[in-house]
Amino acid sequence: xxxxNSPPLTQHPFLRGMAEEHIARLNQVTRYIxxxxxxxxxxxxxxxxxxxxxxxxxxxxxxxVPGDGPVIIETLGRGDVVGWSWLFPPFEWLLGGVTMQPTQxxxxxxxAVRAMCEADSVLGHELTRRMVTVVVRRLQAxxxxxxxxxxxxxxxx
Amino acid sequence: MTKSMxxxxxxxxxxxxxxxxxxxxxxxxxxxxxxxxxxxxxxxLYVFGVGEVPISVSGIGTGTLAQTVRVVGAVTxxxxxxxxxxxxxxxxxxxxxxxxxxxxxxxxxxxxxxIGLAPLRPVLHAALAAQESYGRIVLLAGAxxxxxxxxxxxxxxxxxxxxxxxxxxxxxxxxxxxxxxFVSQLIDRAVFDPANxxxxxxxxxxxxxxxxxxLIERGIAARDIRLSLERxxxxxxxxxxxxxxxxxxxxxxxxxxxxxxxxxxxxxKEL
Numbered sequence: 001x002x003x004x005n006s007p008p009l010t011q012h013p014f015l016r017g018m019a020e021e022h023i024a025r026l027n028q029v030t031r032y033i034x035x036x037x038x039x040x041x042x043x044x045x046x047x048x049x050x051x052x053x054x055x056x057x058x059x060x061x062x063x064x065v066p067g068d069g070p071v072i073i074e075t076l077g078r079g080d081v082v083g084w085s086w087l088f089p090p091f092e093w094l095l096g097g098v099t100m101q102p103t104q105x106x107x108x109x110x111x112a113v114r115a116m117c118e119a120d121s122v123l124g125h126e127l128t129r130r131m132v133t134v135v136v137r138r139l140q141a142x143x144x145x146x147x148x149x150x151x152x153x154x155x156x157x
Numbered sequence: 158m159t160k161s162m163x164x165x166x167x168x169x170x171x172x173x174x175x176x177x178x179x180x181x182x183x184x185x186x187x188x189x190x191x192x193x194x195x196x197x198x199x200x201x202l203y204v205f206g207v208g209e210v211p212i213s214v215s216g217i218g219t220g221t222l223a224q225t226v227r228v229v230g231a232v233t234x235x236x237x238x239x240x241x242x243x244x245x246x247x248x249x250x251x252x253x254x255x256x257x258x259x260x261x262x263x264x265x266x267x268x269x270x271x272i273g274l275a276p277l278r279p280v281l282h283a284a285l286a287a288q289e290s291y292g293r294i295v296l297l298a299g300a301x302x303x304x305x306x307x308x309x310x311x312x313x314x315x316x317x318x319x320x321x322x323x324x325x326x327x328x329x330x331x332x333x334x335x336x337x338x339f340v341s342q343l344i345d346r347a348v349f350d351p352a353n354x355x356x357x358x359x360x361x362x363x364x365x366x367x368x369x370x371x372l373i374e375r376g377i378a379a380r381d382i383r384l385s386l387e388r389x390x391x392x393x394x395x396x397x398x399x400x401x402x403x404x405x406x407x408x409x410x411x412x413x414x415x416x417x418x419x420x421x422x423x424x425x426k427e428l
Contacts, residue, residue, distance in 0.1 A: 013345070060337070063329075071329045075336045077346040100334060140367075141339040145327045149361040150271035150301035157210035157230045 006032035009106055012053045013079040014130060022123045029112035034104045041082065041097040048085035048093045049110045054078055057103025061095045070096060074138070081134050086110030087127075161394055164203045164246030165191055167222065169239050175307040179227040179272060180237050181215060184245060190220050191247055195254035196279030197385060197413040200224065201393045203246030204235040211390040211408070212236075213276035214250065222247065225275035225307060251393040253413040255383060257283045260355035264292040266347065266377070268368045270299045270340055270360020274307055276385050276412075280357050285318045293349050294320040299340025299364070302326050303333050321348065340364065344371040351376030358416075359385040366423055369416045382416035402428055 009015060009027050032055075035041070041052065044064055052059070058077050062070040073095060076082055082105070085093050091110075117124030167184040174180050191200065194214045202224065203209040210232045216223025226236040239245065257265075257280050265284045269277050277296075284294045296315060300306045303326055316322050323343050325336035336343060341364070356372050358365050365384050372382050388400035388407040395409035403422045405411060422428055 058336070068331070071331060072333065072337045073329050074338050075325075077336070077343075078348075079346055137342075141342050144339050144341075144363065144367055147363065148301065148327070149363045150299070150305060150327070157208075157232050 006106075007055060009053075012055065012106060014053050014081050014134070018126060018130075022120075022126065025116055025120075025123070026108065026113065029109040029116075030106050032104070033107050034102070035099055037099055037101050037103075039099045039103070041099065042093050044093055044096040046093050048083060048091045050083065051086050051108045051110055051113070052082040052097075052105040053108070054080050054082060055104045055106065057105070058100040059103060059105075060098050060100050062098060063095055070098075074142075075100065081131070083110075084131055084135060087114065087131055161248065162392070164201070164209075164248040165189060167245050167247045169241050169243045169245060170221070172240050175225065175309075176305050178237070179225060179307055181223055181225040181275075181307075182236065182239060182245070183216070184222045184224070184247065186220060186247075187244065191222075191249055193217075194222065194250040196257055196283055197255035197276055198250035198252050199276075199390070199393075199408075199412060200247050200249035200251065201390075202226075202232075202236060203248070204232055204239070205244070205246060207235045208232040209246070209391075210236070211251075211393065213385070213412070215275040215278045216282070217279055225272065225278075227272045249393060251390075251408055252411055255280050255357055255385075255413050257357075260284075261290045262292070262353075264349040264354035265294045266344075266349050266354050266356040266372070267294075267296045268298075268340060268344065268356060268358045268360075268372070269296070270364035270368075271301065271305065272307060273358075273360030273364070273385070274298050275359075277357055277359050278308060278311075281315060281320065285315065285320060288319055292353065295347050295349050296320055296322045297325075297340055297343040297347055298323075299325045299327070299343075299360070302328055303330065303335075323347065339367070341368045341371040344368065344375055354381065356382045358382060362387070362423065369420070373416075379417040379420060380415050383413055384416055384419050385413055386411040386419065 060072045061074045062072050065071045166187040171183040199211045199213045202212050212224045215225040228234050228237045386407050390400040390408040391397050393408050395406045400407040
């Protein structure tokens with residue numbers, strides 16, 4: 001892992017439109033990283049103390065299936081947030097995260113961000129609202145995947 | 158019977174299996190050929206003695222046709238089994254087209270789900286053939302699994318010719334190095350200018366609705382999103398009424414319509 005030249009944090013879609021003073025504070029506990037492909041960011045069951053905002057590359061969320069090894073549940077890419085377990089108890093990763101391509105991302109210190117949110121309810125509300133939006137969108141996409149829309153025949157014939 | 162209802166005989170010249178249940182047939186005319194097909198239009202394919210089905214055109218050559226067929230019933234099963242030399246009845250082309258040229262000077266965003274990539278393939282061919290006339294050319298395609306992807310052999314060709322190609326499959330997978338997730342999730346990550354882009358969307362209706370909403374959230378106007386509707390088209394000439402969708406007869410007024418027109422109709426459960 002290396003520290004890469006960082007674009008402004010304000011440009012990341014997850015934080016777009018957030019108050020500058022809040023972004024400035026988040027910036028204090030953020031570093032910009034560049035990691036190669038197959039770099040494991042976190043392991044299922046580990047302490048969730050970080051979060052990543054992807055600038056470039058691809059990250060797979062996986063789950064260890066006994067006898068089958070890690071199975072990819074979902075992949076995330078440019079503009080996505082990786083990890084929300086750091087925000088909610090028990091602060092433990094439910095899935096693993098590994099890069100599938102060389103990846104550049106903002107890495108936020110989850111504990112420090114949580115402390116900021118506790119101390120500043122406006123920041124806490126704003127960050128939680130944005131994170132819940134991410135969760136809702138992923139939930140909606142997962143529900144659609146459950147429908148198996150491609151498996152259903154269209155018009156008869 | 159009007160002339161447009163009489164099929165011309167075409168001979169299958171090649172059969173390209175795409176997946177376990179989908180095949181692309183290349184055909185050439187034996188009689189007077191049907192009119193020139195535009196990307197997005199469909200023909201009625203007649204398997205003599207079995208029946209007739211509407212199938213979108215997936216490749217347009219000089220006098221030749223390529224049509225991609227997925228097995229969903231008796232006629233498509235017979236088409237799937239057709240090999241070189243078999244004679245198929247073809248009439249058409251019917252319906253509205255994608256209007257690819259109207260995207261001149263703009264980014265072209267193609268969003269395909271499953272076999273929905275078939276009618277979009279001519280859009281990619283047309284845009285890539287006149288790349289200097291368009292901005293970015295982006296293909297976002299989704300499928301049930303890697304084994305269900307069609308035109309796989311062409312993805313790298315399209316990439317080499319300058320298209321951004323991203324593919325997503327639905328189920329968790331081992332040994333797959335693309336995206337895992339629903340195709341609409343690729344829309345957020347794709348690089349294009351929403352204020353100056355035209356989107357072409359085809360796939361299962363749910364997939365089109367979800368994708369259109371994601372495109373609108375990215376900033377593309379509803380009038381700049383085009384969908385290919387699917388209904389039970391039988392006559393192809395706006396006579397029988399089987400393909401009615403509210404005020405539209407899809408065989409005549411579609412299959413290609415803007416999301417601006419389709420959105421209120423797709424929201425009516427009875428339609």
